[in-house]
Amino acid sequence: MSGVGAVPARPNVVLVLADDLGFGDIGAFNPDSLIPTPNIDRLAAESVAFDDAHSSSAVCTPSRYSLLTGRHCWRSPLKSRVFYGYEPPLVEADRPTLPRMLQQLGYRTAAIGKWHLGLGYALRKGADLDLSRPLPWSEATREFEEQIDFDRPVRGGPLELGFDEFFGTSGCPTCQPPYGFIEGDRFVDPPRVYYDAPPYTGRPGMSTPGWRHADADPEILARACGFVRSAALADRPFFAYVALDAPHEPCTNEVVPEIARNKSQAGPRGDLVWFVDYAVGQLRAALEAAGVWRNTLFIFTSDNGALPGDRVIGADGVEVYRTYGHRSSGPWRGFKSHIWEGGHREPLVVSWPGRVAAGVHSETLVCLSDLYATIADLFGTDASAEAEDSVSFRAALANGTSLQGRRSLIHHSYSGVFALRLEDMKLVLDTKGSGGWPPPTGGGPVAGAPGQLYDLAADPGEEQDLFERRPDLVTALSAELETLTGGACASNV
Numbered sequence: 396m397s398g399v400g401a402v403p404a405r406p407n408v409v410l411v412l413a414d415d416l417g418f419g420d421i422g423a424f425n426p427d428s429l430i431p432t433p434n435i436d437r438l439a440a441e442s443v444a445f446d447d448a449h450s451s452s453a454v455c456t457p458s459r460y461s462l463l464t465g466r467h468c469w470r471s472p473l474k475s476r477v478f479y480g481y482e483p484p485l486v487e488a489d490r491p492t493l494p495r496m497l498q499q500l501g502y503r504t505a506a507i508g509k510w511h512l513g514l515g516y517a518l519r520k521g522a523d524l525d526l527s528r529p530l531p532w533s534e535a536t537r538e539f540e541e542q543i544d545f546d547r548p549v550r551g552g553p554l555e556l557g558f559d560e561f562f563g564t565s566g567c568p569t570c571q572p573p574y575g576f577i578e579g580d581r582f583v584d585p586p587r588v589y590y591d592a593p594p595y596t597g598r599p600g601m602s603t604p605g606w607r608h609a610d611a612d613p614e615i616l617a618r619a620c621g622f623v624r625s626a627a628l629a630d631r632p633f634f635a636y637v638a639l640d641a642p643h644e645p646c647t648n649e650v651v652p653e654i655a656r657n658k659s660q661a662g663p664r665g666d667l668v669w670f671v672d673y674a675v676g677q678l679r680a681a682l683e684a685a686g687v688w689r690n691t692l693f694i695f696t697s698d699n700g701a702l703p704g705d706r707v708i709g710a711d712g713v714e715v716y717r718t719y720g721h722r723s724s725g726p727w728r729g730f731k732s733h734i735w736e737g738g739h740r741e742p743l744v745v746s747w748p749g750r751v752a753a754g755v756h757s758e759t760l761v762c763l764s765d766l767y768a769t770i771a772d773l774f775g776t777d778a779s780a781e782a783e784d785s786v787s788f789r790a791a792l793a794n795g796t797s798l799q800g801r802r803s804l805i806h807h808s809y810s811g812v813f814a815l816r817l818e819d820m821k822l823v824l825d826t827k828g829s830g831g832w833p834p835p836t837g838g839g840p841v842a843g844a845p846g847q848l849y850d851l852a853a854d855p856g857e858e859q860d861l862f863e864r865r866p867d868l869v870t871a872l873s874a875e876l877e878t879l880t881g882g883a884c885a886s887n888v
Contacts, residue, residue: 404690405500405501405502405632405774406632406690406691406692406747406750407626407627407632407633407634407635407682407687407690407691407692408497408502408632408633408634408635408691408692408694408770409623409634409635409637409678409682409691409692409693409694410634410635410636410637410694410696410766411637411639411674411675411678411693411694411695411696412459412462412508412636412637412638412639412696412697412698413639413641413642413668413671413695413696413697413698414455414509414567414638414639414640414641414642414643414697414698415455415642415643415644415697415698415699415700415701415702415731416641416642416668416671416697416701416741416742417697417700417701417723417724417725417730417731417737417742418700418701418724418725418727418737418740418741418742419701419721419722419723419724419725419726419727420432420642420665420668420701420721420723420742421435421436421439421668421672421742422435422436423435423436423438423439423440423444423742423744424439424444424446424725424742425722425725425726427722428721429659429660429661429665429719429720429721430659430660430661430665430668430669430672430721431658431659431669431672432668432669432671432672433672433676434672434673434675434676434679435671435672435675435695435742435744438675438679438693438695438744438746439744439754439756440753440754441746441748441753441754442693442744442745442746442747442751442752442753442754442755443744443745443746443751443752443753443755443757443791443792443795444742444743444744444755444756444757445743445744445745445756445757445759445761445791446756446757446758447740447757447758447759447760447761448696448740448741448742448743448761448762448763449739449740449741449760449761449762449763449804449806449816450462450697450698450699450700450739450741450762450763451467451468451739451762451763451764451784451805451806451807452468452699452739452806452807452808452809453699453700453731453732453733453734453738453739453806453807453808453809453830453831454476454477454699454731454732454808454809454831455477455511455567455698455699456468456473456476456477456478456485456511456512456513457469457471457473457477457807458698458699458763459511459512459638459698460473460485460486460512461762461763461764461784462493462698462763462764462766462767463486463492463493463494463512463556463636463767464486464490464491464492464493464764464767464782465491465493465764465765465766465767465768465778465781465782465783465784465785466764466782466783466784466785467764467784467805467807468485468807469807469811469880469883470784470883471485471487472485472529472530473485473530473531474530474531474811475531475809475810475811475839476531476809476810476811477511477531477809478511478512478513478531478532478566479532479533479534479535479566479571479598480534480535480565480566480571480572480573480600481514481516481526481532481535481539481540481543481565481573482513482530482531482532483513483514483515483526483527483551484512484513484514484515484550484551484552484555485512485513485530486512486513486551486556488551488555488556490556491778491781491782492556492557493557493766493767493770493782494506494553494556494557494558494634494636495556495557496557496767496770496771496776496778496781497557497634497770498557498558498559500632500774500776501631501632502631502632502633502634503559503560503626503629503631503632503633503634504557504558504559504560504633504634504636505558505559505560505561505562505622505626505633505634505635505636506553506558506560506561506562506563506636506638507560507561507562507563507615507618507619507622507635507636507637507638508563508564508615508619508636508637508638508639508640509563509564509566509567509568509615509638509639509640510552510553510561510563510564510565510566510577510638511565511566511567511638512552513551514549514550514551514552514565515549515550515551515552516543516544516549517543517544517547517548517549518542518543518544519541519542519543519544522542522543522544523542524539524542534598535572535600537589537599537600540572540573540589540600540601541589541601543573543601545573545575545582545585545586545587545601546582546585547581548580548581549565549577549580549581550580552577552580554579554580558636560579560622561577561578561579561580562576562577562578562615562618563576563577563615563638564576564577564611564640565577567640567643568608568611568612568615568640569597569608569611569640569643569644569645569650570593570596570597570598570643570644570645571597571598571600572586572590572598572599572600572601572602573586573600573601573602574586574590574600574601574602574603574606574608575601575602575603575606576603576614582603583603584603584604585603586601586602586603587601587603587604588601588602588603588604589601589602590602590606593645594608594645594647594649594650595645595647595706595707595708596644596645596646596706597644597645608645608649608650609649609650609651609652609653610652611640612639612640612641612652612670612674613652613654615637615638615639615640616637616639616674616677616678619635619637619674619678620677620678620681622635623635623678623681623682623685623687624681624684624685627682627685627686627687628685637674637678638698639670639671639674641667641668641670641671641674642664642665642667642668642670642671642701643667644664644702644705644706645706646662646663646664646667646702646704646705646706647663647705647707648663650663650667651663651666651667651670652670654670654673655667655669655670655673658670660719660720660721661704661718661719661720661721662704662705662717662719663705664702664704664705664723665719665721675695678693679693688748689748689749691746691747692745692746692747692750692770692773693745693746693747694743694744694745694746694766695742695743695744696741696742696743696744696763697741697742698763699731699732699738699739699741700724700729700730700731700732700733700737700738700739700740700741701723701724701730701731701737702716702723702730702731702833703716703718703723703724703730703833704716704717704718704719704721704723705717716833724736724737724740725737726855726856727740727855727856727857728856728857728858729829729831729857730831730833731831731833732808732809732810732829732830732831732832732833733808733809733829733830733831733833733837734806734807734808734812734813734814734823734826734829734830734831734837735829735857736851736855736857738806738808738829738830738831739806741763743761743763745792747792750792751792751793752792752793752794752795755794755795756795757791757795757796758795758796759788759791759795759796759797759800759801760800760801760802760804760816761788761791761800761801762784762785762786762801762804764782764784764785765785765786765787765788765800765801766785767782767785768782768785768786768787769785769787769788769789769792771787772787772789773789773792784805786800786801787799787800788800788801802817802818803815803816803817803818803875803879804816805876805879805880806821808829808830808831808837809830809831809832810830810831810832810837810838810839810840811830811839811840812824812825812826812828812830812837812839812840813825813840813876813880813883813884815872815875815876815879816851817872817875819850819851819852819853820848820849820850820851820868820872821847821848821849821850821851821857822846822847822848822868822869822872822873822876823846823847823848823849824840824846824873824876824884825840825841825842825843825844825846826838826839826840826841826844826846826847827844827845827846827847827860842885845862845863846862846869847860847862848860848861848862848865848868848869848872849861
């Protein structure tokens with residue numbers, strides 16, 4: 396693919412980010428998937444699909460921070476866990492970001508969908524809240540939320556970080572208050588009622604009157620397609636960051652958009668994955684109808700690993716996951732929030748018709764934070780100084796293989812567990828557990844506790860722990876991880 400080797404005319408960029416979608420959900424990555432994904436499968440057949448791609452964290456807030464900044468989130472004030480809806484902006488006001496870089500290159504930039512990186516909320520007169528207290532926070536109480544002034548602008552969001560336009564939600568629009576759409580820096584219809592009967596796994600909280608969870612993703616998709624149609628008419632390239640909520644839980648029929656119900660053999664969660672595929676197809680159709688598909692760098696991925704299935708209360712009153720025989724993580728061990736592969740290994744598809752290889756499954760090691768450096772590299776700019784943890788995989792787009800790029804990658808779990816991937820070896824530090832909350836639940840790291848060591852080439856399922864048998868590798872990889880994190884892996888306990 397000689398076109399990747401020369402600095403090309405700058406294409407449009409569309410980045411579609413699913414939420415909690417797993418490696419095993421997509422047919423192109425898991426032929427045994429019980430969910431029809433024809434649009435993503437077609438995209439993968441025409442593009443480069445990465446089989447060894449990873450989010451920088453096993454949960455969403457830190458993963459999104461890394462994607463947009465090109466740096467690991469544990470370098471920020473958030474060392475573990477996620478945001479719950481009202482935390483202050485996590486991305487520093489002067490931080491270089493992917494949209495800011497593209498904006499400076501003349502792009503029209505838009506963030507559409509779930510934000511989940513914090514916003515600066517205004518308080519009502521007389522409110523007594525400390526919005527600068529240390530992270531992480533816990534879920535907001537009703538008393539907390541009722542002190543927020545939803546009629547006033549929010550600060551520190553997409554418009555101040557490189558996006559010209561924003562339409563979306565503060566956090567997960569189906570499980571996390573405040574429930575309501577923000578356009579620019581204001582709520583379209585400010586939350587005024589307290590929603591106190593959420594579906595299972597959802598949270599109560601302040602809501603726009605008449606809010607319906609099932610309408611959230613369809614509205615996000617409609618706005619994204621509308622932006623594409625509008626931006627394609629102008630004589631400047633555009634960047635659309637489309638962050639869907641699906642297939643994030645709650646995974647119940649009332650949350651599934653009507654068009655997606657019963658479209659899979661994997662229950663409501665499977666239907667939500669189907670909607671993600673539908674959204675990819677609709678966005679592609681909009682780009683094709685506008686005549687700009689062939690000049691668009693189209694990227695599809697997910698923010699972190701999947702949950703096993705629909706989380707429900709069983710007949711005996713005990714919480715269970717209904718999987719319907721579907722393996723959302725495919726062959727990998729673990730799920731969302733875990734330090735094991737299922738927590739952070741993601742489907743990643745990169746398309747640019749005529750410019751990148753077609754129908755290739757690449758084994759190149761990639762992190763989603765690398766999208767920053769890769770896009771910069773494709774456009775003839777250098778992001779190494781501003782995106783310190785981002786490594787370009789541009790060379791792998793030519794034929795799926797590359798002698799350049801990564802040989803190591805740092806992983807991070809919900810509870811702050813670190814792991815180092817170095818070529819085929821993976822060291823998990825300071826725990827024998829999962830580091831996350833779905834079963835098997837595992838806590839945070841304990842300094843000096845035995846860790847885990849796996850040879851992913853010989854043991855991709857992480858079943859044979861070599862930690863006690865290979866102290867030489869444990870010592871070497873521990874030292875490497877200490878160096879790469881600047882000691883953060885030790886201070887995170």
